[in-house]
Amino acid sequence: MKNPLIQLGIIAAxxxxxxxxxxxxxxxxxxxVEQATQNTEEKLGDLLWEYNSTLEIxxxxxxxxxxxxxxxxxxxxxxxxxxxEIKLHLLQNSEVNAFAMPDxxxxxxxxxxxxxxxxxxxxGVIGHELGHLVENHVMKKLIKEIGLSILIxxxxxxxxxxxxxxxxxxxxxxxxxxxxEREADTLSVGYLLNAxxxxxxxxxxxxxxxxGHENDLDAxxxxxxxxxxxxxxxxxxxxxxxxxxxxxxxxxxSDWKQYQNYIAHEQ
Amino acid sequence: MITLKTFSYKPSDxxxxxxxxxxxxxxxxxxxxxxxxxxxxxxxxxxxxGNRKSTYFVRWxxxxxxxxxxxxxxxxxxxxxxxxxxxxxxxxxxxDYFAFVIIVAAVNFIEFxxxxxxxxxxxxxxxxxxxxxxxxxxxxxxxxx
Numbered sequence: 001m002k003n004p005l006i007q008l009g010i011i012a013a014x015x016x017x018x019x020x021x022x023x024x025x026x027x028x029x030x031x032x033v034e035q036a037t038q039n040t041e042e043k044l045g046d047l048l049w050e051y052n053s054t055l056e057i058x059x060x061x062x063x064x065x066x067x068x069x070x071x072x073x074x075x076x077x078x079x080x081x082x083x084x085e086i087k088l089h090l091l092q093n094s095e096v097n098a099f100a101m102p103d104x105x106x107x108x109x110x111x112x113x114x115x116x117x118x119x120x121x122x123x124g125v126i127g128h129e130l131g132h133l134v135e136n137h138v139m140k141k142l143i144k145e146i147g148l149s150i151l152i153x154x155x156x157x158x159x160x161x162x163x164x165x166x167x168x169x170x171x172x173x174x175x176x177x178x179x180x181e182r183e184a185d186t187l188s189v190g191y192l193l194n195a196x197x198x199x200x201x202x203x204x205x206x207x208x209x210x211x212g213h214e215n216d217l218d219a220x221x222x223x224x225x226x227x228x229x230x231x232x233x234x235x236x237x238x239x240x241x242x243x244x245x246x247x248x249x250x251x252x253x254s255d256w257k258q259y260q261n262y263i264a265h266e267q
Numbered sequence: 268m269i270t271l272k273t274f275s276y277k278p279s280d281x282x283x284x285x286x287x288x289x290x291x292x293x294x295x296x297x298x299x300x301x302x303x304x305x306x307x308x309x310x311x312x313x314x315x316x317g318n319r320k321s322t323y324f325v326r327w328x329x330x331x332x333x334x335x336x337x338x339x340x341x342x343x344x345x346x347x348x349x350x351x352x353x354x355x356x357x358x359x360x361x362x363d364y365f366a367f368v369i370i371v372a373a374v375n376f377i378e379f380x381x382x383x384x385x386x387x388x389x390x391x392x393x394x395x396x397x398x399x400x401x402x403x404x405x406x407x408x409x410x411x412x
Contacts (some may be wrong), residue, residue, distance in 0.1 A: 018370055
């Protein structure tokens with residue numbers, strides 16, 4: 001066995017076979033990685049929500065939450081998502097914004113409801129944020145922005161106020177990667193179609209924000225966290241051009257207006 | 268895997284010491300440069316450059332040490348990149364990663380043991396040839412080059 005090429009082949013074969021054999025072992029379960037990740041996410045979610053709840057007022061009445069819960073339940077039910085895991089929060093804030101937080105917290109600002117022309121537009125945004133949660137974009141973004149070691153240290157009580165503030169800011173006021181936004185949009189449209197909700201208004205919502213933000217400072221906030229809205233609207237329309245749009249509406253125009261008035265009154 | 272062979276001549280004590288140092292250099296650099304996989308390769312390469320005009324016994328062992336470091340560098344660099352990607356959130360932790368890292372760690376450990384063994388043997392002037400690397404060193408580093 002003098003030929004180095006044959007020896008190299010034998011070494012490579014041994015290594016590849018060993019790697020293939022080791023790949024069959026469920027190391028993630030063996031090292032309890034998923035459990036540790038889940039625990040970290042839960043602690044992080046609690047920590048950030050605790051911080052957020054000191055800053056803003058949460059609307060908890062059934063009348064305020066019922067339409068939102070209905071949309072979340074509808075989307076989840078038709079897309080194999082466990083709706084009981086979703087922690088829905090409606091916060092008093094005039095900014096046009098919604099965001100996902102670790103441990104399946106889904107936060108919606110009243111400003112978003114005020115700027116949606118119908119329940120389908122809101123459903124598109126909710127579907128988009130659910131897409132971020134389902135695909136674990138939230139943790140990916142935080143790890144990228146903040147760093148895994150700092151996130152873990154936060155959950156063990158070593159995170160200072162500034163780090164929590166920075167982490168919260170990364171979730172609420174910094175955009176996801178363009179690819180992640182596009183993926184969440186595509187998922188949202190798919191979710192809506194599965195749930196028999198017309199996705200076209202979601203595209204119209206993105207397009208309207210991109211076009212009409214000059215006179216609306218609150219909408220500017222949404223645009224800063226969700227850039228390229230015009231391009232994204234075009235993608236949504238392209239995605240659904242060959243799809244048959246569901247005709248039924250979630251809420252009649254008068255019911256939607258009444259709901260918006262109720263939310264505005266609550267503010 | 269490792270064979271003790273008779274060298275074409277009996278190396279002097281000074282040669283044996285330098286040949287042994289070529290292996291020790293990679294081990295020390297590995298400890299200093301952890302976790303960066305390039306450090307031990309650079310250290311071994313510099314040591315090889317410094318000894319490329321030395322006697323055959325020294326050159327040969329520097330070459331064997333360098334070849335082993337070059338081949339280790341690729342999987343080490345990839346596992347380093349993979350780990351950083353996971354920490355940065357670019358990639359997800361999965362069973363493939365654990366399998367790869369375990370294999371790389373095992374290869375590094377075997378190489379570490381072989382390096383220590385060869386360093387002690389070559390210090391006594393005993394010629395040690397590793398599987399694959401020894402034959403490759405014979406091809407690259409002929410007696411009169």
